[in-house]
Amino acid sequence: MSRYTITLLKGERTDDEAVIGFDPPLRTFFLQGFEADDDFGTPEIWLGTLLEEFPTLEGIIEAARRQGYEVRGLERADMIALLAEAGHDYEPSIAEKLGFIL
Template sequence: MSRYYINLHNKGRTDAGAVIGYDKPLRTFFLQGFFEEDSEVDEPEIWIGTCLEEFPTLESIVEEARSSGYEIGGLKHADVIAMLAEAGHKHEPTIWERNGLIF
């Protein structure tokens, strides 16, 4: 699983510690951001890309974030290339999938 720190913008706010990446076992890109500092629960405000093959392309997750009012900034060109290379490899089904435990 790759993780790259980005700036995530929403409604005049910026989360400089947001994360985007690629999850090999789930074969999806993911995005997490806006953790509440005062909250007792470490749940992000946005966390997408948690299901099998939910966002197979980087473009698809960026579009989903935008449709929810989020803009991604600070993503380095080298990080984009690394994520695309990771996503471009053929990944065999996991043991969980082969046994019907992940849908």
């Protein structure tokens, strides 16, 4: 699983510790930002938690934009590495084969 630190903007707010990456077992890109102050530390935005939810980098960035967020600071080399990782064929996980992940 890859994980890159980015800057996430929403209105006047900025999160310099947001992350974007690729999760091979779920075969999806993910994005997390603006950690909540609750006991669980659940991010305000957390995309890419379902199987094949965001198969493209462009798709997850567009989904964030539709919610009012802007992604900044993702370096070209990091984008290439993310796309290369997403380009592999990944076998279904045991949980997926057993029907625990749909």
